[in-house]
Amino acid sequence: MTINADFIKHLEKFDIIIKKKIASSFIGERRSERTGSGLVFSDYANYSFGDDFKHIDWKVYGRTDRLFVKRFEEDRNLTVHLIVDFSGSMNFGSSIKKFEYASMVALGFSYIALRNNEKFVLSTFDDKLEFFKPKKGGQQLASILHYLNSKKASGVSSFESSLFQYKALVNSKALIVIISDFFYDIEQIKNVLYRYKNNKVKLVQVLDSMERKLNIDGDYTLIDLESNASMKTFIDPYLKKKYFERLEFHNSKIKDVCGMVGADFYSVSTNQDVFDVFYNILN
Secondary structure, rough: OOOOOOHHHHHHHOOHHHHHHHHHHHHHOOOEEEEOOOOOOEEEEEEEOOOOOHOHHHHHHHHHHHOOEEOOOEOOOOOOOOOOOOOOHOOOOOOOHHHHHHHHHHHHHEEEEEEEOEEEEEEHHHHHHHHOOOOOOHHHHHHHHHHHOOOOOOOOOOHHHHHHHOOOOOOOOEEEEEEOOOOOOOOHHHHHHOOOOOOOOEEEEEHHHHHHHHOOEEEEEEOOOOOOEEEEEEEEEHHHHHHHHHHHHHHHHHHHHHHHHEEEEEEEOOOOOHHHHHHHHHH
C-alpha cells in the first residue's frame, strides 16, 4: 500500500481538532487517583475501613474531630498501543482496501500520541502477531509509516491468540486501539476484551461500503479472502435482509461486551472522511 504525502500534510493540519478534543478524550485517560507517596496532593476523602492509616491527616482530625485521608493524583505516562488486523478479510475494498483505511486511522492515533509526547507503537496480526517496541517522537511515526507502506493484508487471522500474546507486552497504563472488521466469533472478542479490561480499550470496526449496503443483485461467486474457499449464491432482497439482520445483531453483541468492560466501540465505513471519523471518536 502507499499512504501519500497529502495524508501526512492533512495530519499536520489536524491540530485544530486535537486542541479542541484531546484534553478530555485522550489525555484524560492517563490521569488516575490513588494514594501514595511522592505524588501530587489532590484533595481529602472521608476515612473508610481499609484505608491506609499513614494517609490520615491528623492535623485536620485535630480541628474537626473527623478522620480524613489525603488523596493524591498520579500523572502516569500513557502508552498508546495500536493493533491492526492485516488478515485476508481486510484486503477487501471497492474503492480503498479496508487495511489501507485502517492504517490511516492508526496513523492518526499515532500522530495524536506524538503531539501529546506519549509513547506509541503499531503492531499487526494476520496468521501471526508482528509487534514492535513503544517509543516517542517523529522517528517512531516515520518507522510506522514505512512499515505500513511495505505491508499488505493476507492470510488467515489469529485474532484471539495474537491479542492474548500481545497482552503480555502491555506492562504499563495503556490505551489499546484495536482496528479490524471484527468478523470474529463474539466469544473470541469477549475473551480478548476481558484480558484488557484494566486498560482503556477502543475497538474501531472498519467496513467497506459494499459490506454496509450490499448494493448488488443476482448470481455471484463469493470468495473467502483468508481461505480462498468459494461459494456460488444468488443475492436477492431476502438474502440482503438476513445479512443486515445478522450484521446488526453481531455489532450489537460487540457493543454489549464492550459495555461490560468499559470499552468503546466505533463502526466506520471506508467511504467516510477519516478526519470526520477522528472527530467523532474524540468527541
